[in-house]
Amino acid sequence: MAAVAAFAGWLLRLRAAGADGPWRRLCGAGLSRGFLQSASAYGAAAQRRQVAHFTFQPDPEPVEYGQTQKMNLFQAVTSALDNSLAKDPTAVIFGEDVAFGGVFRCTVGLRDKYGKDRVFNTPLCEQGIVGFGIGIAVTGATAIAEIQFADYIFPAFDQIVNEAAKYRYRSGDLFNCGSLTIRSPWGCVGHGALYHSQSPEAFFAHCPGIKVVVPRSPFQAKGLLLSCIEDKNPCIFFEPKILYRAAVEQVPVEPYNIPLSQAEVIQEGSDVTLVAWGTQVHVIREVAAMAQEKLGVSCEVIDLRTILPWDVDTVCKSVIKTGRLLVSHEAPLTGGFASEISSTVQYYRTQGHVPNKAKRWNLKKGLLQGSSKENGHLLLKMFCMTGQRIQRTKC
Amino acid sequence: MRKMLAAVSRVLSGVAQKPASRVLVASRHFANDATFEIKKCDLHRLEEGPPVTTVLTREDGLKYYRMMQTVRRMELKADQLYKQKIIRGFCHLCDGQEACCVGLEAGINPTDHLITAYRAHGFTFTRGLSVREILAELTGRRGGCAKGKGGSMHMYAKNFYGGNGIVGAQVPLGAGIALACKYNGKDEVCLTLYGDGAANQGQIFEAYNMAALWKLPCIFICENNRYGMGTSVERAAASTDYYKRGDFIPGLRVDGMDILCVREATKFAAAYCRSGKGPILMELQTYRYHGHSMSDPGVSYRTREEIQEVRSKSDPIMLLKDRMVNSNLASVEELKEIDVEVRKEIEDAAQFATADPEPPLEELGYHIYCNDPPFEVRGANQWIKFKSIS
Numbered sequence: 055m056a057a058v059a060a061f062a063g064w065l066l067r068l069r070a071a072g073a074d075g076p077w078r079r080l081c082g083a084g085l086s087r088g089f090l091q092s093a094s095a096y097g098a099a100a101q102r103r104q105v106a107h108f109t110f111q112p113d114p115e116p117v118e119y120g121q122t123q124k125m126n127l128f129q130a131v132t133s134a135l136d137n138s139l140a141k142d143p144t145a146v147i148f149g150e151d152v153a154f155g156g157v158f159r160c161t162v163g164l165r166d167k168y169g170k171d172r173v174f175n176t177p178l179c180e181q182g183i184v185g186f187g188i189g190i191a192v193t194g195a196t197a198i199a200e201i202q203f204a205d206y207i208f209p210a211f212d213q214i215v216n217e218a219a220k221y222r223y224r225s226g227d228l229f230n231c232g233s234l235t236i237r238s239p240w241g242c243v244g245h246g247a248l249y250h251s252q253s254p255e256a257f258f259a260h261c262p263g264i265k266v267v268v269p270r271s272p273f274q275a276k277g278l279l280l281s282c283i284e285d286k287n288p289c290i291f292f293e294p295k296i297l298y299r300a301a302v303e304q305v306p307v308e309p310y311n312i313p314l315s316q317a318e319v320i321q322e323g324s325d326v327t328l329v330a331w332g333t334q335v336h337v338i339r340e341v342a343a344m345a346q347e348k349l350g351v352s353c354e355v356i357d358l359r360t361i362l363p364w365d366v367d368t369v370c371k372s373v374i375k376t377g378r379l380l381v382s383h384e385a386p387l388t389g390g391f392a393s394e395i396s397s398t399v400q401y402y403r404t405q406g407h408v409p410n411k412a413k414r415w416n417l418k419k420g421l422l423q424g425s426s427k428e429n430g431h432l433l434l435k436m437f438c439m440t441g442q443r444i445q446r447t448k449c
Numbered sequence: 450m451r452k453m454l455a456a457v458s459r460v461l462s463g464v465a466q467k468p469a470s471r472v473l474v475a476s477r478h479f480a481n482d483a484t485f486e487i488k489k490c491d492l493h494r495l496e497e498g499p500p501v502t503t504v505l506t507r508e509d510g511l512k513y514y515r516m517m518q519t520v521r522r523m524e525l526k527a528d529q530l531y532k533q534k535i536i537r538g539f540c541h542l543c544d545g546q547e548a549c550c551v552g553l554e555a556g557i558n559p560t561d562h563l564i565t566a567y568r569a570h571g572f573t574f575t576r577g578l579s580v581r582e583i584l585a586e587l588t589g590r591r592g593g594c595a596k597g598k599g600g601s602m603h604m605y606a607k608n609f610y611g612g613n614g615i616v617g618a619q620v621p622l623g624a625g626i627a628l629a630c631k632y633n634g635k636d637e638v639c640l641t642l643y644g645d646g647a648a649n650q651g652q653i654f655e656a657y658n659m660a661a662l663w664k665l666p667c668i669f670i671c672e673n674n675r676y677g678m679g680t681s682v683e684r685a686a687a688s689t690d691y692y693k694r695g696d697f698i699p700g701l702r703v704d705g706m707d708i709l710c711v712r713e714a715t716k717f718a719a720a721y722c723r724s725g726k727g728p729i730l731m732e733l734q735t736y737r738y739h740g741h742s743m744s745d746p747g748v749s750y751r752t753r754e755e756i757q758e759v760r761s762k763s764d765p766i767m768l769l770k771d772r773m774v775n776s777n778l779a780s781v782e783e784l785k786e787i788d789v790e791v792r793k794e795i796e797d798a799a800q801f802a803t804a805d806p807e808p809p810l811e812e813l814g815y816h817i818y819c820n821d822p823p824f825e826v827r828g829a830n831q832w833i834k835f836k837s838i839s
Contacts, residue, residue, distance in 0.1 A: 150680075151678065151680065178646045
């Protein structure tokens, strides 16, 4: 497509330009093009949006869970909720507009099937919704709350951090709200701007007592959501909203669980470890394919899946093997969850668990130690180019 | 005979002064003002309310008509531009609610303050910005009031604090602005608007308490258009008497489709606040023709018949027009002329909004902090840097 062609042309231009002083040339060489072009450059307004690029990559059909059906992400969520309400008579679903099916169609048909006592709307009050959910969960019933957009979760932040997360601890295990699960659409969608695009997982990562999960696909979503609902700790389940319709896969009809706090190595590799979660996993997969094809670099791709508590072992084992780590996420850089991952891996490296002889990627200089300077630059640029495309849609 | 001669000479002198197209208009003699009866407001904790009759001058009437028609046409043009994908993102239109924004403005001074939620295009106009700036902001261009970076939900003007996306979050802000008004002692008030959906947010009640405790000159206004997105008020609120929800704060319920009613109620409320008695609550009963936003067709939770009924019986522009024509304050032709002028103004503005260039990429990082000297902001990767100047 046009974007890939532009990128290939730019790559060739770069090689011709030589390896020194690439940074300044890179910044001017075509990265900025495509951003915010005036109407005259492209003609019709609709054409301007072609720079947005992102391809969902479905996983192969799972065979171990029985019959499967083609579902997109919101249908997979509905299926998980359906299974939950069927299995657990105490389960209730509530939130803004969930009764008619939800603004993203995640709860379609559930009210008709299970009744208005089990699937009901709340007024517009996030703090009230979560507080109310904690109350339900404390009595032992299963509460599945929906916050309409992750951007609106902040009025409920106090309830989640101060009430939900600490209930078991402060009552000496006498009480807990473990049967609470909060679901919320998450992440950038292209036209969401300030208040329909946020990825707040890092705010919650700072809070022991809760679990934070982000799936990358319909199959993952159903299994992880069911695990969250059954988990005996309050869980926050962020659903990448751009994938609701875009991600289509074969998903088992029967309930199944995907364990929490386990990262998945989607693709094995030997040169560099790429870690991401949610939508960004698909961008990373594309980068890995590009890197293999154009530079002969073998990338190991890891989907973190659970942000808190995260799977330190899998990531560290991978970095031991490859010696290089690159983490990518949509959320802002400072204090984003990548900082936690990179500092933890660094810590284990200093402790000797990750051997010192493993090659390190000096991100500051953009150099891949031990390989050609240019390759290192190009690999990062390539990653950034595709990683950036999803960021472009934010503009 | 003499009378007829006098009349004829008046007509002829009138013809000489005004252009040819206005001959018909000039030959009619309009009333200078007229008195109208308006609906009595329901009161909560108030002994007396706004007056039940009001005087409307011809000049004011024409002004209100023009403003309401401009807001209406502007919203319809925004609808058109959105469907052509020239406006992207979210777009919440307020056609049907023109009497609220124009009526509120008519009841206060330009030095008073106003803050509202995201259905803000009408207020942006009545608070003083031009249609050009508003439409250009919707299309995200340089000429927009927020330089193209804010969009539909983030428009600001002098003494107009937006334009806020998070539901209910603007209400404590409004209470704070009212505190500043009281502190500065300039006899200003703050109009703090929110919707029927937002009325169930906790922070609204926190703001009520603070405003009442400290007797802040804050007019809380609930724009009740009967639906919070897709949820009707009966299904969202235990009490749909929004004017009573302030409990210890006195309240009045106003017919939000009648601009004169809104104006009188606003004058009354502003006078109440300016006298130092503390906050007051107004519920404007109004209606929106469009759905919640452009992605909502607006007919899955209400019937087309309902929308049609409101349009035919309570349309604010129609109500004003009928009143003015029937009391000889203006003629149908004159108002039609205003329609034509307004249409032209909107067309020009839409032309500008479509043709104006987008803001330059360099400005992407501006105004994050207030920083002197400028600093650098990282973009989507570490080699993309934006300068942040403020």
